[in-house]
Amino acid sequence: MIAASVTDYRELSRRKVPHFLFEYIDGGSYGEVTLRRNTSDLAQIALRQRILRDVSRIDLSTQLFGQMLSMPLALAPIGLAGLNARRGECQAVRAAESAGVPFTLSTVSACSMEEVAAAASRPIWFQLYMLRDRGFMREMIQRAKAVDCPVMMFTVDLPLPGSRYRDVRSGLSGADNLKGAMRRTWQVLKRPRWAWDVGVMGRPLSLGNVAGVMGADAPISDFLAWLGSNFDPSVTWQTLDFIRSEWDRPLVIKGILDPDDAREAVKLGADGIVVSNHGGRQLDGALSVARALPPIADAVRGDMTVLADGGVRSGLDVVRMLALGANGVLIGRPWVYALGGRGEAGVRHVLHLIEAEMRVAMALTGTTSIDQIDRTVLARGGDS
Template identity: 65%
Template sequence: MIVANIADFREAARRRLPRFLFEYMDGGSYAEVTLRRNIDDLANVALRQRVLRNVADIDLSTHLFGTRQSLPVALAPIGLAGLNARRGECQAVRAANKANIPFTLSTVSACTIGEVAAASEQPFWFQLYMIRDRAFMQDMLAQATASGCSALVFTVDMPVPGTRYRDYRTGLAGAPGFKGSAWRAAQAMLRPRWAWDVGVMGRPHHLGNVAPVLAGKTGIEDFFAWMRNNFDPAISWGDLAFIRAHWKGPLIIKGILDAEDARLAADAGVDGIVVSNHGGRQLDGVPSTARALPPIADAVGDRLTVLADGGVRSGLDVIRLLALGAKGVLLGRAWSYALAAGGEAGVAKMLGLIEAEMRVAMALTGTTRIEQINRTIVVEDN
């Protein structure tokens, strides 16, 4: 597979996946205004080009939550990603291991925590939602601890699922029973390579971590019904006490988009936050990550570690988010596209492109260390 950038991975994923899976991965909520803003606003961040700065020795390594890693990025939690390639999360975690960066396993993954732990040679991060069933949450946290997960990413911007029109158009949502299954099966038949590699050889096809509470139901519509009925809209800052009681490692709150919420997170003693609008998949019309990040970083300073995601389609975009105040960047669709396009090798290739693009951007902005990347390299009147 010949790829020059993440757009090439996206196109390859579109050609390989059944339409309902590609649109689920690629789409956003409502009119997808925020989805487009994430990409466009980040691309419009202008950087200062500097010359004669001696950039012969560039080091992209950094430390996040006490662990040294080779790049200031992590693979973000992606729901259903394991259906993009055979046992997809296991392939992705191996690629992350080789690149020496964190992988984050979604609660709603195809592969279980235990399966991913068996495939991984390094500790990985685990992502969790607030679920009404606290016993389920406690069990997930116990499994994450037993599997050696090194950080917990607690997603807070999904008290209710966003409305994503693409999923209705493809039959992933809103078409229950035989009609929905037949619709999706017809789409899968148009992708015979995927149908064999993932549909036949990639079984079992259930959401591993959630399977025990689905009582044997394995359909996608069963999963979405479980989400609607079990995500807890009553979540509040007080619920962090429950998380802390059952998780002793670094705690990262994902879904912060307001400076006041960032200050509340710091007051609550969390270790990190992810400035994120859920990839434009929740409340449409909210600010892009690029717009929201600087005031949030200013509000909390060094009280916690600020991460960010949203709209990243290149290593240059990673540099932009670091310059706007992030200490690390989560890659979401980028690795999901790459996984669908080429499995473990695709994810490894994508990370190689990110690294190469970051090196060029650092050289041309006159920086040689990640800690040198800050707002001084941004053109302020942009």
């Protein structure tokens, strides 16, 4: 199969990785209403086509958190992403680096931050959850400093995990560990190439950053159960002062959907926020990112950097998010689909596609630099 778009890579990944792993990446919570809204609402944003303008020189470069990027894009943190290919996060970080954009490593990555940092020549960004175990969090922060991580992203929209029914049906989560393990084993046997390349040659199959507290041989289901039991529902904005005191570099709060919460992030002293509904994996029925973004961007304009994450499937979508008020965009599922489909080469290809699509979208809207993309690029009613 020739993958010419993110949609193609989704199908390629579905064919290549075990069913439980594809469902974990692809699925959302409950009825997946918000998951669908993220893409459908964004696709409905109309852009204003302009003609007879000199668009012979288009510059996609921009600066985020003091870093010069080739385009206003970063790879979002995705748990278990590295299991989609052999030492997958290391492959993905090399692809991101070749494209001139940052890679953000998840707390629950297959490869540890030290391994991924060693695979890159530029520092990686790191994402951390707000957990009950403050000692573990301090350790993660110190490890991130040790690998010279320039940006820390704190995910705050998980006081409790949303119910993801696909994971129950696939055997990844649920009460019956034995039955789930048997179901996952059968799914792995149906993907012999993945079983050899990742399951055998890609060992150790553990979540590198938390292996120290869980043990390297613990099954994936145990890792997820440990993480779920360690989310802290008592966290408040005052609690986050702990983070600000421990981390003296750019701090980004991920999981903002309301303007009032964005203003609280400004008071905290955060350097940026990510407007995100966790990819439709938490509160089903919540606003899509495309609908939530404009009033949030208006509320904190000039006070902090605003990133958007949710529903982006093309370079055209990146331009839409920028026009709605984002300074930069995160992509999650697209790079993981590509990783599962073709490894590092797939991620490189998806980033190339996004860049090319952005150039076309900018040319046809009469813009030649990122700072020219604002709401004047939207067609009348295009941000409604």
